[in-house]
Amino acid sequence: MDIQNLQAFLLVAEEASFSLAAERLHLSQPAVSKRIALLEQGLGSELFDRIGRHVGLTEAGQALLPHAKAIVQQLFTAEQAVRDLSGDVAGQLRLATSHHIGLHRLPPVLSAFSKSYPGANIDIDFMDSEQAYDLIMQGRSELAVVTLAPVADDSMITRPVWQDPLVFMVAADHPLAGRRDCRLADLARHPAILPGLNTYTGQIVKRLFAEHRLALQVTMATNYLETIRMMASVGLGWTVLPRTMLDPGLVALPVAGTAIERSLGLVYHRGRSLSRAAQAFVAVLAEFGDTASRT
Known part of the structure; x- marks a missing residue:
């Protein structure tokens, strides 16, 4: 699972909107949709229900959500640990x-x-x-x-x-x-x-x-x-x-x-x-x- 795809997943879940997630990522909406599609393809499950303008998590999306949050948090922690080696x-x-x-x-x-x-x-x-x-x-x-x-x-x-x-x-x-x-x-x-x-x-x-x-x-x-x-x-x-x-x-x-x-x-x-x-x-x-x- 690509970390950028997971970050896109978390933002779409938070905003319940592909367009709002795209704004926050400074990407186009099709680019965000592609990231979600790649994630869904890799997992073999749809993560969002798209009914009209409403976007909601599927059962698979709900299962992924806490793990995605933990993975992104651990990545930030790892990056910070390396930066701290500078000592300044x-x-x-x-x-x-x-x-x-x-x-x-x-x-x-x-x-x-x-x-x-x-x-x-x-x-x-x-x-x-x-x-x-x-x-x-x-x-x-x-x-x-x-x-x-x-x-x-x-x-x-x-x-x-x-x-x-x-x-x-x-x-x-x-x-x-x-x-x-x-x-x-x-x-x-x-x-x-x-x-x-x-x-x-x-x-x-x-x-x-x-x-x-x-x-x-x-x-x-x-x-x-x-x-x-x-x-x-x-x-x-x-x-x-x-x-x-x-x-x-x-x-x-x-x-x-x-x-x-x-x-x-x-x-x-x-x-x-x-x-x-x-x-x-x-x-x-x-x-x-x-x-x-x-x-």
């Missing part, structure tokens, strides 16, 4: 992060890293934290600095860097603004604007309300926290955001019996040998964490 902190580091962390947390880290290691270049991909985990799993990103998953994955190494308290917020003219005895039941009676409930942050809020047997009235959901803050500030609903995002357009809403937060931190694959550039970045990142000593 140089080359390219592939880093995945969320828009929020990239805007509010990473700038001083990136500045310090660049000054200390000018020979290293960081290629940053901005995406949802959940997507970053997938990139790490597939070996297509070396490190991720993201919202950590509520449930640990044994194949990943995670290191908390910052604790990020979450705060209920409303516009100053919201009916609940100014109340000191607000409870979750009061919030449940008003529309909410929240991070997608499939995101790690959304899951924290969803679990909190589920524990109190309360339903959420989510009228709008988006994964972009800056957009949520803007919508809440114009009175479209209450929200939950990191405390650091509280601005003059919003007021914090104390809610009895709640204290929620999320962990932001580092993620990388347990089976991957980190490059010297990645090891150096991990060390610099730790200097900016909540537990770092300051002189």
Whole structure:
């Protein structure tokens, strides 16, 4: 099995689209289709069902998927081990992060890293934290600095860097603004604007309300926290955001019996040998964490 064919297979499976996979590989769609056809020919099985515009894995494709991920991951690890023999902190580091962390947390880290290691270049991909985990799993990103998953994955190494308290917020003219005895039941009676409930942050809020047997009235959901803050500030609903995002357009809403937060931190694959550039970045990142000593 050719490694390029396996990489094409993984991208088609992830995107459920030959055209989108071709864009990411910077190839034509026929070239990607040829790679999949060669792989199917070598295995003697069709890997994808093609029904109209829908592309889905066959039973054979489902069986191949975890092995293809492991093979690609091992290849990246082997390549990195050879590169590390040079001993220099140089080359390219592939880093995945969320828009929020990239805007509010990473700038001083990136500045310090660049000054200390000018020979290293960081290629940053901005995406949802959940997507970053997938990139790490597939070996297509070396490190991720993201919202950590509520449930640990044994194949990943995670290191908390910052604790990020979450705060209920409303516009100053919201009916609940100014109340000191607000409870979750009061919030449940008003529309909410929240991070997608499939995101790690959304899951924290969803679990909190589920524990109190309360339903959420989510009228709008988006994964972009800056957009949520803007919508809440114009009175479209209450929200939950990191405390650091509280601005003059919003007021914090104390809610009895709640204290929620999320962990932001580092993620990388347990089976991957980190490059010297990645090891150096991990060390610099730790200097900016909540537990770092300051002189």
